[in-house]
Amino acid sequence: MHESSLKYLKCPRCSISLELEKLLEYTEIEEGFLHCKKCKLVFPIISKIPILWDDFSNYISSRKVLSGRLYRLATTKNMKHFLKSFFSNIKFKEDRTHIENRWTKIYQNSRKSKFYSTINKHIHSLPPSKLGVEYGCSIGIITSQMSKNCNYVFGIDRSFSALEEAKKSNKKNTDYVIADTFSNIFGKLNFELVVALNVLEIMEPEPLLKKISHQISNGTVIISDPYDFDRGVNSVKNPVDEKSIRQLMRNLGFKMTSKTKTSSSIPWNLKLHSRATLNYKVDLIIGRKSD
Ligand SMILES: C[S@@+](CC[C@H](N)C(=O)[O-])C[C@H]1O[C@@H](n2cnc3c(N)ncnc32)[C@H](O)[C@@H]1O
Ligand SMILES: [Zn+2]
Incomplete structure (x- = not known):
């Protein structure tokens, strides 16, 4: 994600501006979090891609295979820790990852x-x-x-x-x-x-x-x-x-x-x-x- 994108992006739930926490940056943000201070929501940025899904657990619940891939793609301890504790509470449903990959x-x-x-x-x-x-x-x-x-x-x-x-x-x-x-x-x-x-x-x-x-x-x-x-x-x-x-x-x-x-x-x-x-x-x- 380019840092210049931050001024355009809002919380999908309440529409207020998001705060950026950088974990890894080269020419752009490789890994980090976008925080909504009002909703107390955290949106991960992994492999330069922000996942701005209102309910991240809902997004992941139909993408079990992707959850493993995101964990492997994460390079920082902070991100791995966040994903591990997040994924441990998820009840997985039918998986969409293969169809999306196809x-x-x-x-x-x-x-x-x-x-x-x-x-x-x-x-x-x-x-x-x-x-x-x-x-x-x-x-x-x-x-x-x-x-x-x-x-x-x-x-x-x-x-x-x-x-x-x-x-x-x-x-x-x-x-x-x-x-x-x-x-x-x-x-x-x-x-x-x-x-x-x-x-x-x-x-x-x-x-x-x-x-x-x-x-x-x-x-x-x-x-x-x-x-x-x-x-x-x-x-x-x-x-x-x-x-x-x-x-x-x-x-x-x-x-x-x-x-x-x-x-x-x-x-x-x-x-x-x-x-x-x-x-x-x-x-x-x-x-x-x-x-
Ligand atoms: C039929 S494809 C069209 C792709 C592209 N527009 C094209 O014409 O080559 C539909 C795309 O929309 C995405 N998509 C479907 N529902 C969506 C939603 N509610 N929000 C964001 N993307 C969605 C799918 O992941 C897929 O990549
Ligand atoms: Zn919010």
Whole structure:
């Protein structure tokens, strides 16, 4: 974590500023804690990645394999001690680590999909932004491109292995944070560029768009999705389609760019393994709001 990120990050529970305790620092904070003095919450920073999950025990309870990895990654006595005493009280549930690791590899193998170069072209055609954020950034393919257009940019995801990969791009104006998109880790901060790609099946669309709308008073939102909502018990409650998402965005005060007023079908190919590729066609919507 860059120390310069501290001024933007807030406690996910109460939204006040956090205090940084450094345990190990080279060019950035390798290991440390973020403290909320009000909630008495402690958020660890391990391998440069802050885990700003409201309830760290809840995060870890579905990631037993990750808990072992975090312990091995920790290098300072303080961090090892913190993790050991923390993990000893956790009742572990079904493990998500393997599925998150698997998807990290799939995104690594799919970097060359035309989808990402198409999004990059759109980002580079925008006026420069001060602050940008990508929700559900995974390995940061797009976040790292946003850093060329933004003074400072954050990538947010819940997958630790994805952010470990994202962190490899090592840019001074880019940081990655483990957080739930719906938690309020930025308080009342305004962004000029917000990106959320292919996440509407796992993040309830209307609350997500409302959250993004609150964060933009003068700026651009880029959304894409294949509308692949049939996920059984894991489906979101209120899916959207090409028409309803545009209507929702208009209701929130966004104007769609002329190229994205109507739906599109951009190929998004995910290489599952050497013998299988998932071929989606995604719709792209770019909305602008000005004050
Ligand atoms: C389908 S992937 C899309 C990845 C990337 N946006 C892309 O298009 O290549 C969804 C990503 O969102 C993350 N994610 C899902 N729910 C989340 C949440 N509530 N908060 C933060 N990240 C979340 C997942 O870990 C995953 O990396
Ligand atoms: Zn707090």
